[in-house]
Amino acid sequence: MSSSALSPQQITDLLAETGYWRGAQLDEVAPLVYEELRRLAHSYMSRERPDHTLQATALVNEAYLRLAERTKAHWQDRTHFFAGAARMMRHILVDHARRRQRAKRGSGAVNLELIETAALVQEQAEHVVDLNEALERLAQLDRRASQVVELKYFGGMSYDEIAEVLSISGITARRDWEFAKAWLHKELAKP
Amino acid sequence: MSSAQLHRLKEIFHSARELxxxxxPEFLNKICGNDTELRREIxxxxxxxxxADGFMVDPPAQLAAEVFGEAETPADTGRTIGHYKLLERIGSGGMGEVYLAERADQQFKMQVAIKLIKRGMDTESVLRRFQHERQILASLEHPNIARLLDGGETEDGLPYFVMEHVKGERIDRYAEAKSLSLRERLELFRQACGAVSFAHQHxxxxxxxxPSNILVTPEGVPKLLDFGIAKIIQAADGAGALATITAMPALTPEYASPEQVRGESMTTAGDVYSLGVVLYELLTATLPYRFASQSPHDVARVITEQEPTRPSTAIKDRDSRTGPGSPRRVFDRTGFPDSSDSRFTVHFSxxxxxxxxxxxxxxxxKEPERRYQSVEQFSEDIRRHLEERPVLARKDTAGYRAAKFVRRNKLALAAAALVLLSLIGGIFTTSWQARKATIQEHRARAEQARAERRFNDVRKLANSVLFDYHDAIKALPGATKVRERLVKDALTYLDSLASEAHGDPALQRELAAAYERVGDVRGGESSGSLGDVAGAVExxxxxxxxREALVALNSDDSxxxxDLADSHQKIGYRLLDTGEASKGLEHLRxxxxxxxxxxxxxxxxxxxQFELAGACNKVGKAMSDQGDLAGALGQHRAALAICEKLAASNPLDQRYxxxxxxxxxxxxxxLWLQNDVAGAIEANSKALALGEALTADDPINADYRRALVLTYQNGGDxxxxNDKRGALEYFRRAAALDEExxxxxxxxxxxxxDLGYTHKRIADFLANQQxxxxxLLHFSKALExxxxxxxxxxxxxxxxxxxxTCRAGVAGMRARLGEVDPALGDCxxxxxxxxxxxxxxxNPHQRxxxxxxxxxLGYAYLALAASPKASASEARERMSAARDMFRQSLxxxxxxxxxxxxxxxxxxxxRNIAGEIAKCDTALAR
Known part of the structure; x- marks a missing residue:
């Protein structure tokens, strides 16, 4: 798969759609942010860390630190940056998970050495695709709750930060999260 | 389900969960009534x-790792673009990729480098930037810049360009591989400067x-590469839109200037800075800064805040860090002589x-306007250095600026004080921000960052505020007041940090250095101290x-x-003037x-060797103070022998x-204390000749002047x-210098x-001359x-x-002049x-x-007793007092x-005093 899992235009559209980011030059910024996320992930992987874990949220934090100065014309503050990055993260992961599933259906081959990791990744990929679909259904019914999920799960944001982005109280953010979690869990448990 | 239904569900859900x-069940029965559908949902x-406790707690980490960490785009190797066949990918940046390629349609095989846009990266802005780089390269034809050969569009309509392929090594690795000498390194660097300067002119x-953008060919020609993020200085010929792209990433933060990492627009001064880093690395094989981590945030902060270590110190530090057993990574890579022979390091340093x-x-x-005005000026200064001519660069940054203030006028001292306070203010602000940051950041990471920040703050305080300011100002007259406030603020800050420094040797080293500096300023032995001896010792x-703890930790660390020896000396030397002189000698030993x-x-x-000589002299002085004259002379002679050797082999070194x-x-x-007057005068004449020559070479150096004063004073003593007229002449010269x-x-x-002493000596002398x-005039001056x-x-x-002593002297002179009552009052x-x-x-010094x-006092009472106005009983009383005083003295x-x-x-x-007592006894017996 190439690094253009999402085209720059798609990324730009995503960011524009959220309203978290602004400005006419999003097309300049979007590939930067995407490339930054990718680069960071790559460097994390090549550092051969014993646990090999990679937190998507940690990535977003790093990306923020790197890009904060250079892209600040395009978002209001730190939390809005995260919000945009969370949206991007969600779509990048979902997009990848979908492609992965298609590829798997095609080949069916699994590298035995990687079987454990592969199983975990496969599980996560399925989960992300299902979650995304459920989240889209939730958005139809309660857009705000779906946004809270996106910001918290994909962006690793705190209730207070979410509250700031969505102009709600921290308590509301927490209640939305709890409700959405129960709702999504129920949806995913459906046969 | 409708949105309204969901919201009703949500309300019930929250209410139920609060119960x-x-x-x-009771609540739900009531609220759902007969609506079984709702009841089932809720x-x-x-x-x-x-x-759902464990649900959506962890992000899909493995999936993210896969999507982001996967292999790079498969290379386009083998593809033909225009007349060129791609051979292998040799570089990849954010937007573009560089391939080694060769012309497919020619008999001779010319290898070139082709730069392409990465697939999927072809947004409008990237395309614009790419065209821009090509346009820049086209305008730059210079033997030290990789040339643009060709350009065009691929079948997919993406632009590419063809550049001269430079087969060479990074400039730093080249210097290492060829073991270039210092001069060769500087000359190579100047050629690279020529290319940058040429670009600036365009x-x-x-x-x-x-370094990786400055390659050196096997023929030794440096070539400048990669104008990927270059910028045209003035918006000309339709390039106006490009001016908005100042938000481009600094790809290599270690070489980025402070203004660049702050995201400000870059000028030629930024290139001067980056070249400075390259030169630093070429000369010392280290970067000018110590980075806490490779995290861009830390790197950026270090670049904007930390003061670089002097190259000569960096090379020494590196030597002492790379002790036996530890890998000498940098050293071995650079082709510098083996660091195990410290002579080479010392020599290079x-x-x-x-x-x-x-x-x-x-x-x-840090401030672009205070760097060299241009790369050319930078390069010229190196040339001047190579030709052993005076260079433009002056020592110190902040200190130099303050020094200029001080020189301009005295009012400007207030301004210098403000500069200092703002520096201190800056330190407090950063540490406060650091504390604030801990709340937001992950704890372990923040802790590390905080430690690093503390290190930097202390380093900045010690290096910049204390070292630079102090060093720059101390040789200049007029700066003492400025530092009093500084000391107070610095101590508050250091004390607060000292309690937290355990387990961090680097921070402890910096802290010790900072305390020592504060001690120097409070009451150090060198000129320009504030004279607070007890404070200095503290x-x-x-x-x-x-430092004792640090040596205990690693006794091999020379x-x-x-540093520990230094601390002992500083304390020891200061204690000699207090009630604890013998403790002082212990420290000095x-x-x-x-x-x-x-x-x-x-x-x-x-x-x-130089430090050893200093240590001998200090022990000698202490021994002399405590009466061991022969021992003292031995120490001083040992020091003299060392210094003669040092000065002979380094005739230009002012320290020696x-x-x-x-x-x-x-x-x-x-010698004089041992009654060898002739020997003393001979040695004093040698000292004076050396001192006068050195002071003539560096006339504004207050330290030399002060030492010269002492040498004159001693010459007078x-x-x-045997030579009263000569003695007075020496004293007067000392006084004149002091007054200045x-x-x-x-x-x-x-x-x-010094001035007080000189006046007292002159007064003594004149009193002897009647x-x-x-x-009286000189005693009064000394007293004041x-x-x-x-x-x-x-x-x-x-x-x-x-x-x-001086008041007793005043009393005596007044008594002689017949001013009886004031004289009695003074007594x-x-x-x-x-x-x-x-x-x-x-402490014989004080005794x-x-x-x-x-x-x-004895002489004063004698003179009072002899006063013509005194009655017989008054005279007798005063004579008796005189005897008492002489007796006390004896x-x-x-x-x-x-x-x-x-x-x-x-x-x-x-013997003389005993004689005076006898005379008094005789007089009183009458």
Whole structure:
């Protein structure tokens, strides 16, 4: 798969759609942010860390630190940056998970050495695709709750930060999260 | 389900969850009524909520790792673009990729580099930027810049361009592989500067200068590459839109200028800075900064805030860090001589010290406007250095600026004070921000960042505020006041950090250095101290304790041992003037032992030899103070022998010349104290010749002037006995020099002490010549000076004894001049003062002053007794008082003699006083 899992235009559209980011030059910024996320992930992987874990949220934090100065014309503050990055993260992961599933259906081959990791990744990929679909259904019914999920799960944001982005109280953010979690869990448990 | 239904569900859900589980059924029965559908939904939701504890807690980490960490785009190897066939990918940046390619349609095979846009990265702005780079390259034809050969569009309509393929090595690795000498490195670097300068003349700023963008061909020609983020300085010929792309990433933050990492627009000054980093690395094989982590945030902060280590220090530090057993990664990579032979490091370090340090640091200044005006100017300064001509670069950054203020006028001192306070203010702000940041960041990471920040703050305080300011200003008259406030603020800050520094040796080292610096400023031995001896000792002790712990931690660390020796000396030397002189000598001996060990281990290290000589001289002075005259002379002669060697092999080094001068004078004094007047005068003449030459070479150096004053004073002392006219001449020269110094810096304690002494010596001399009114004038001047000193530093016993002596002198002269009542008043005041003071009985330095004060009082009462206005009973009373005073004086001397700490030259003095007592007895017996 190439690094253009999402085209720059798609990324730009995503960011524009959220309203978290602004400005006419999003097309300049979007590939930067995407490339930054990718680069960071790559460097994390090549550092051969014993646990090999990679937190998507940690990535977003790093990306923020790197890009904060250079892209600040395009978002209001730190939390809005995260919000945009969370949206991007969600779509990048979902997009990848979908492609992965298609590829798997095609080949069916699994590298035995990687079987454990592969199983975990496969599980996560399925989960992300299902979650995304459920989240889209939730958005139809309660857009705000779906946004809270996106910001918290994909962006690793705190209730207070979410509250700031969505102009709600921290308590509301927490209640939305709890409700959405129960709702999504129920949806995913459906046969 | 509709949105409204969901919201009703949500409300019930929250309400139910606020209830205890046993209260829920009743609530739900009531609220759902007969709506079984709703009831089923809410029950399922509540159940789901209870089961969802582990749900959506962890992000899909493995999936993210896969999507982001996967392999790079498969290379387009083998593809043909235009007339070129791609051979292999040799580079990949954010937007573009570079391939090695060859012309497919020609007989001779020319290899080129082709730059393409990465697939999927072809947004409008990237395309614009790409075209822009091509346009820049086209305008730059220079032997040291990789040439643009061709360009076009691929079949998919994406632009590409063809460049000269430079087969070469990074400039730093090239210098390493060829083991280039310092001169060769500088000359190579200047060629690279030529290319950058050429680009600047064509209004192009490179913005990404670093060793990997400066390749050197096998023929030794450096070539500048990668104008990928270069910028045209002025928006011309339709490039206006490009000016908005200042938000482009700095790809290599280690070489980015402070303004670049702050995201400000870049000018040619940024290229000057980056070249400065490249030169730094070429010369020292290290980067100018210590980065806490590779995290961009840390890197950026370090670049904007941390003061770079001087190259000459960096190379030494690196040597001491790479002890046996630890990998000498950097050193071995660079082709510098093996660091296990410290002579080479010392040699290289010495070559960097001075001009090259200043040149590199000037290029690295934080403020763009204070760097070299252009790359050309930078390069020219290196040329001047190579030709051994004076360079433009001046030492110090902030300090230099302050120095200029001070020179301009005295009012500007206030401005310098403001600069200092704002620096301190900046330090407090960062540490406050650091604290604030901990709340937001992940704890472990924040802790590390905080530690690093603390390190930097202390480093900045010690390096920039204290070292640079102090060093720059201390040789200049007029700066003392500025530092009083600085000391107070600095101590508050350091004390708060010291308690948190455990387990962090690097921070502890910096803390110790900072405490020592504060000690220097408070009351160090060098000129320009504030004269607060007790305060200085307190600060030095803090440094000593930290350093003892560091040496205990790693006894092989020679730098740590030197630092420890330094602390012992500073404390020891200061204690000599307090009531704890013998403790002082102990400290000095500890330092001497440390240096003897170190020089034994590294006999060829001139720096260590120099320190050893200093240690000998200090021990010598202390021994002399405590009466061991022969021992003292031995130490001074040992120091002299070392300094003669050092000065002979380094004839231009001012430090060694100064040390030689001081050693001669120390020998002179030691000889004089042993009654070898001729020997003393001979050594003093040698010292004077050296001192005058050195002061002539560096006339604004206050330290040299002060030492010269002392040398003159001593010259006067040695001549007092046999050459009275000559002695007065020496004293007057000393006084004239002192007056000059003091006029320039009225708060300087040491200059004040010197001047006070000089006046006293002149007064003594004139009193002997029976010139009472002139002598009174000089005693009064001396008294005024010492009284001011005592009011500034009440703990300074020596100065209080000096006040007593001078007031007794004033009393005596007034008595001679017939001013009976004032004279009596002065006598009473002096006696009261002497009763107040309890000096260290073993400190002959202070004890002699007491003896002298009583002696002067004795003469004052004698003169009063002889007053024609005195009645018989008054005369008798005063004669009796005179006898008492002489007796007190003799008591002190006899006590010293019994302790074996009396100078030989003082025996005559004691006999003289005994004679005066006898005369008084005779008179009283009448």
């Amino acid at each position: 205890r589980p046993n209260e829920r 029950d399922a939701l509540l159940k789901s909520g209870q089961e 209004l192009v700023v490179h913005r990404d200068l670093k 010495r070559s960097l010290r001075g001009d090259l340090d200043n040149i590199v640091l000037m290029a690295l200044r 600060s030095y002790r803090k440094a000593l304790m930290i 730098q740590a041992r030197r 500890k330092a001497l032992t440390l240096y003897l060990d170190l020089t034994r281990e590294q006999p060829a290290n001139d720096d260590l 010349r100064r040390a030689l001068w001081i050693s001669h004078e120390s020998v002179a004094r030691a 040695y001549r007092k006995k 110094l003091l006029a320039a810096d009225p708060a300087n304690a040491l200059t004040r002490i 010139d009472s009114s002139q002598a 000076i010492f009284e001011k000193l005592v009011s500034d530093a009440p703990a300074d016993l020596t100065s209080r004894l000096r006040v007593a 009473r005041k002096t006696i009261a003062l002497l009763r107040e003071i309890t000096e260290d009985a073993t 002699f002053k007491r003896a002298e004060a009583y002696e002067y 008591n002190v001397l006899e006590d010293l003699r019994s302790r074996g700490t009396m100078e030989a030259s003082s025996e005559a003095w004691a």
